[in-house]
Amino acid sequence: MTERLPLMAGNWKMNLNHLEAIQHTQKLAFALADKDYEAVEVAVLTPFTDLRSVQTLVDGDKLKIKYGSQDISAHDSGAYTGEVSGPMLAKLKCTYAAIGHSERRQYHGENEEIVNAKVKAAYRSGITPILCVGEPLEVRKAGTHVAHTLAQLDGALDGVPASDAESIVVAYEPVWAIGTGEVATPEDAQEVCAAIRVRLAELYDGELASKVRVLYGGSVKASSAAGLMAKPDVDGALIGGASLDADEFVRIVRYREQAVG
Numbered sequence: 001m002t003e004r005l006p007l008m009a010g011n012w013k014m015n016l017n018h019l020e021a022i023q024h025t026q027k028l029a030f031a032l033a034d035k036d037y038e039a040v041e042v043a044v045l046t047p048f049t050d051l052r053s054v055q056t057l058v059d060g061d062k063l064k065i066k067y068g069s070q071d072i073s074a075h076d077s078g079a080y081t082g083e084v085s086g087p088m089l090a091k092l093k094c095t096y097a098a099i100g101h102s103e104r105r106q107y108h109g110e111n112e113e114i115v116n117a118k119v120k121a122a123y124r125s126g127i128t129p130i131l132c133v134g135e136p137l138e139v140r141k142a143g144t145h146v147a148h149t150l151a152q153l154d155g156a157l158d159g160v161p162a163s164d165a166e167s168i169v170v171a172y173e174p175v176w177a178i179g180t181g182e183v184a185t186p187e188d189a190q191e192v193c194a195a196i197r198v199r200l201a202e203l204y205d206g207e208l209a210s211k212v213r214v215l216y217g218g219s220v221k222a223s224s225a226a227g228l229m230a231k232p233d234v235d236g237a238l239i240g241g242a243s244l245d246a247d248e249f250v251r252i253v254r255y256r257e258q259a260v261g
């Protein structure tokens with residue numbers, strides 16, 4: 001079986017201005033040690049306005065924290081007012097871009113075509129997508145959450161070659177768990193994360209599927225991280241609110257030290 005390095009990615013959402021971002025990143029850097037980065041990849045997904053500050057800090061102090069954006073334009077340049085392109089993010093040495101977060105789908109009308117175009121745009125610029133998928137509450141209640149999530153995955157990967165898809169990160173984020181305090185059970189997370197891996201094997205092949213990291217996101221805290229990470233197909237977490245508390249985020253990175261609750 002392929003060893004997958006767990007990824008703990010903090011999605012700051014629309015929080016922390018560039019000065020606060022510097023303080024927060026310095027706090028993380030101070031708290032995290034080499035052994036943490038050997039066990040877990042640590043990333044922060046910041047507002048666009050923070051990226052240059054975070055890059056300067058990471059470059060200057062040779063930090064091992066990875067960083068990226070929360071969105072990316074489907075276009076590489078041109079008359080697209082307000083958008084930020086893959087080449088611009090690549091110039092800032094972003095490793096990741098979150099794509100298709102449910103808040104983008106809900107508030108900005110992002111559909112499968114747009115998400116698919118953004119995934120392709122990220123790869124054109126050498127940026128790894130953190131592709132967010134997951135069902136709203138009514139779909140969960142109807143019991144069609146797996147099919148719903150896999151349809152999102154299919155749409156996002158349409159026409160994406162294996163040579164790109166092998167590096168993708170998929171984040172399963174049930175909408176009903178985001179920002180609600182209602183974390184999915186480890187069993188619920190495992191069910192969908194495993195189904196995502198099976199679908200990746202169908203779309204590509206088993207070797208590719210065994211390499212891809214599938215994260216869980218939705219109200220993750222230090223108290224729930226170890227239980228989620230104990231599941232075989234959960235390879236990390238996409239952490240919103242708890243990533244704004246540096247101490248809590250570090251405890252999540254060190255989930256192995258927490259009780260499985």
Ligand SMILES: O=C[C@H](O)COP(=O)(O)O
Nearest residue numbers: 011178179218219240241
């Ligand atoms: O991207 C992160 C998710 O939306 C989860 O956010 P949350 O941890 O605040 O529930």
